[in-house]
Amino acid sequence: MKPNYNYKNVAETYLFSNIAKKVNAYLAENPEKSVLRLGIGDVTLPLAPAVIEAMHEAVDEMGKKETFKGYGPEQGYAFLRESIQAYYARRGVTLSTDEIFVSDGAKSDCGNILDLFGTENSVLVPDPVYPVYVDTNVMAGRKISYMQATKENGFLPMPDEALKADIIYLCSPNNPTGAAYSKAQLKEWVDFAIANNAVILYDAAYECFVTDDAARSIFEVEGARKCAIELCSFSKTAGFTGTRCGYTVVPEELVFDGMSLRKMWLRRQTTKFNGVSYIVQKGAAAVFTEAGEKQIQDNLAYYRENAKLIAACMDECGIAYTGGKNSPYIWLQCPSGMTSWEFFDYLLKEIQVVGTPGSGFGRNGEGFFRLTAFGSRETTIEACKRMKALLKK
Numbered sequence: 533m534k535p536n537y538n539y540k541n542v543a544e545t546y547l548f549s550n551i552a553k554k555v556n557a558y559l560a561e562n563p564e565k566s567v568l569r570l571g572i573g574d575v576t577l578p579l580a581p582a583v584i585e586a587m588h589e590a591v592d593e594m595g596k597k598e599t600f601k602g603y604g605p606e607q608g609y610a611f612l613r614e615s616i617q618a619y620y621a622r623r624g625v626t627l628s629t630d631e632i633f634v635s636d637g638a639k640s641d642c643g644n645i646l647d648l649f650g651t652e653n654s655v656l657v658p659d660p661v662y663p664v665y666v667d668t669n670v671m672a673g674r675k676i677s678y679m680q681a682t683k684e685n686g687f688l689p690m691p692d693e694a695l696k697a698d699i700i701y702l703c704s705p706n707n708p709t710g711a712a713y714s715k716a717q718l719k720e721w722v723d724f725a726i727a728n729n730a731v732i733l734y735d736a737a738y739e740c741f742v743t744d745d746a747a748r749s750i751f752e753v754e755g756a757r758k759c760a761i762e763l764c765s766f767s768k769t770a771g772f773t774g775t776r777c778g779y780t781v782v783p784e785e786l787v788f789d790g791m792s793l794r795k796m797w798l799r800r801q802t803t804k805f806n807g808v809s810y811i812v813q814k815g816a817a818a819v820f821t822e823a824g825e826k827q828i829q830d831n832l833a834y835y836r837e838n839a840k841l842i843a844a845c846m847d848e849c850g851i852a853y854t855g856g857k858n859s860p861y862i863w864l865q866c867p868s869g870m871t872s873w874e875f876f877d878y879l880l881k882e883i884q885v886v887g888t889p890g891s892g893f894g895r896n897g898e899g900f901f902r903l904t905a906f907g908s909r910e911t912t913i914e915a916c917k918r919m920k921a922l923l924k925k
């Protein structure tokens with residue numbers, strides 16, 4: 533047996549395990565200190581009551597002979613795919629339910645979707661971005677090029693004739709920078725992908741945070757059905773990080789060398805995946821009910837308020853930042869020329885505030901730092917108080 537040698541090329545530990553190690557080591561030495569965690573992009577509010585109620589009902593159904601469910605459709609139950617279809621329709625996007633695939637989250641789909649593409653394909657990834665795109669492609673041995681997301685281009689790289697690739701990743705609103713593409717900008721990407729016979733993997737995990745007229749789905753853009761796959765998730769929308777549910781949209785029009793990506797994905801999922809639990813899918817469908825929608829919007833408003841507090845704190849400290857508007861992340865420039873990890877250590881040691889070093893998201897992230905609005909209000913307020921005391925000039 534020969535192992536997959538490509539694994540030698542991925543960094544040994546994942547960014548968040550490094551952070552956890554540092555925090556644990558600090559706490560072991562300073563057990564009396566209270567650490568405020570604004571690092572990992574995990575939610576803190578509980579599931580909405582409508583979701584819980586639907587899940588309870590589903591549990592009861594599973595306990596009765598007449599309503600018990602065994603294996604479900606691998607692609608997801610029709611009731612959930614129809615709810616997702618209606619959610620897109622409300623934004624003017626027409627999808628067939630056959631194009632919607634329910635999964636246990638966007639992270640799995642990000643990795644699994646690569647089954648559809650030959651390893652010889654070249655890949656274009658923004659730098660900085662969610663590290664899973666890079667790692668999953670390195671594991672598969674694909675060649676990766678990077679497009680530069682910098683302060684100068686508002687962290688929104690645009691197509692470049694000198695940087696062509698077969699698979700293009702876009703993440704909007706972006707993790708970690710919080711930058712979101714407009715429809716006009718996405719149209720340029722769609723035209724570029726079509727002209728180059730490329731496919732766009734569009735990660736819309738944070739679409740629910742869009743508050744201005746930035747795109748929430750790439751399918752709002754004309755032509756996108758010919759070149760894009762969209763990955764989305766209930767994690768940030770409805771607090772499903774621990775419950776696990778997401779979905780991927782693969783349009784019928786995606787046919788390359790006579791092969792339909794939609795049919796291939798169906799084949800892949802029916803072969804390697806046995807679907808998301810009925811109980812979880814019932815909970816996910818409740819997100820789209822009137823009560824669910826209202827409760828979820830209240831939760832999102834809570835996180836948005838946290839983002840505003842952090843942004844105001846940065847303003848007071850005179851620290852440049854982006855994000856926080858269409859995104860739960862504040863992406864800030866480390867003060868006094870500190871590197872990302874130097875700033876991480878500084879905040880941890882001086883005020884016990886934990887964020888995420890920007891360098892963990894790519895080379896261009898060096899010198900930047902990500903704070904999340906997903907904490908509790910109390911944690912956010914206390915962290916802002918401590919940051920002001922330390923960083924305000």
Ligand code: PLP
Nearest residue numbers: 637638639662707737765767778
């Ligand atoms: N995509 C992006 C950009 C993310 O930041 C995350 C999680 O933080 C995910 C996908 C993963 O989402 P899920 O919880 O659905 O796996």
